[in-house]
Amino acid sequence: ETGVTQSPTHLIKTRGQQVTLRCSSQSGHNTVSWYQQALGQGPQFIFQYYREEENGRGNFPPRFSGLQFPNYSSELNVNALELDDSALYLCASSLKINEKLFFGSGTQLSVL
Amino acid sequence: DQQVKQNSPSLSVQEGRISILNCDYTNSMFDYFLWYKKYPAEGPTFLISISSIKDKNEDGRFTVFLNKSAKHLSLHIVPSQPGDSAVYFCAARKITSGTYKYIFGTGTRLKVLA
Numbered sequence: 001e002t003g004v005t006q007s008p009t010h011l012i013k014t015r016g017q018q019v020t021l022r023c024s025s026q027s028g029h030n031t032v033s034w035y036q037q038a039l040g041q042g043p044q045f046i047f048q049y050y051r052e053e054e055n056g057r058g059n060f061p062p063r064f065s066g067l068q069f070p071n072y073s074s075e076l077n078v079n080a081l082e083l084d085d086s087a088l089y090l091c092a093s094s095l096k097i098n099e100k101l102f103f104g105s106g107t108q109l110s111v112l
Numbered sequence: 113d114q115q116v117k118q119n120s121p122s123l124s125v126q127e128g129r130i131s132i133l134n135c136d137y138t139n140s141m142f143d144y145f146l147w148y149k150k151y152p153a154e155g156p157t158f159l160i161s162i163s164s165i166k167d168k169n170e171d172g173r174f175t176v177f178l179n180k181s182a183k184h185l186s187l188h189i190v191p192s193q194p195g196d197s198a199v200y201f202c203a204a205r206k207i208t209s210g211t212y213k214y215i216f217g218t219g220t221r222l223k224v225l226a
Contacts, residue, residue, distance in 0.1 A: 004155070033214075042116075042201050042216030043156070056211025090155055098212045100146060103155030 002027055004104035006091050012110045013081050021076040021107045023091030031055075031097045032074040034066060035090040037106070043090055049074055050097050078109075086111045115139045116204050118217035126225050131189040133220050135202035138183060142204035142215075147176060147187045150199045150219070159200075160187070192224045 005024045013019050025032050031050045035043035045058035049068035063079040072093070078085060088108050092101035117136045125131045133147075143164045148156035162169040162176045162185075169176050175188045185202055199219045206213055 035216075040218065042118075042203075042218045043214075044216070045213050048211055048213075056209065056213060058213070092155075100158055100161060101214060102158065103148075105153065105155045 004029075004091055004093050004102055006089075006104035006107050008107060009105065010108045010110075012112060014112050015081055015083060017081050017111075018077065018079045019081060019109065021078075021089050021091075021109070023074045023076070023093075023104060025072045025074065025091075025093030026095075026102050029093035029095050029102070030072055031094045031099075032068055032072065033092045033094070033101060034074070034076045035092065035103075036060075037088040037090055038084075039087070046076070048097075055097070081111045083111050085109065114218075116202060116215045116217040118200075118202060118220050120220050121218070122221040122223070124223045124225060125192045127194055128191045131187075131192045131196065131222055131224065133187040133189075133200050133202075133222065135185040135187075135217055136183060137185065137204050137215075139204070139206060139215075140180075140183070141206050143207070144205040145176070145178060145185050146203045146205070146214070147174075148201045148203060148216075149196075150201065156201055189222075192222075194224050194226050197222055197224045 033048040034046040037043045047057040052068045068074045088106045090106045092103045146161040147159040150156045
């Protein structure tokens with residue numbers, strides 16, 4: 001059974017640029033959630049995708065957007081990067097919409 | 113508004129002794145609570161969970177206790193092992209407009225000393 005995989009593992013961008021992070025969900029999981037973990041903080045909910053539709057969003061601006069594909073993989077896009085966007089971005093999948101999360105190892109994004 | 117709080121940033125325990133990690137929450141609408149463990153350069157891994165209708169759940173060396181009246185959750189690890197050294201996050205689930213959201217605490221770094 002393949003777990004949640006994320007790419008890339010590390011990324012360096014400059015302020016104002018755009019970035020796309022990718023996630024492959026665990027086999028059989030139809031729900032994908034994205035979390036941002038800033039240094040010294042717990043993961044914060046960005047949004048969730050279920051059957052290719054956004055199914056809920058946290059307190060993040062519209063420049064954070066996402067997609068889920070028919071194979072349940074997902075992308076997180078962030079436009080107009082700001083310095084405060086520097087964080088670990090975690091993707092998590094779940095077997096069903098109400099079940100526990102299985103996390104990938106994350107993408108460490110640094111915005112300079 | 114920090115709805116889930118872990119007030120101890122770090123904890124050191126001797127190998128073989130009990131580790132107790134604490135978590136407080138403010139929202140009575142949380143229906144499910146989980147503990148995750150995180151090693152450096154890895155994502156959080158699920159450890160144990162408890163429904164809001166229960167007060168205890170046990171899985172091997174790990175036991176989670178829920179005190180709803182105090183809005184308090186704790187994780188007991190007995191006996192503690194050096195491999196348990198990691199950051200532990202508690203998380204609470206709530207349903208908002210049909211979405212299941214997990215709110216995480218800021219984590220407690222556990223160090224088990226050999």
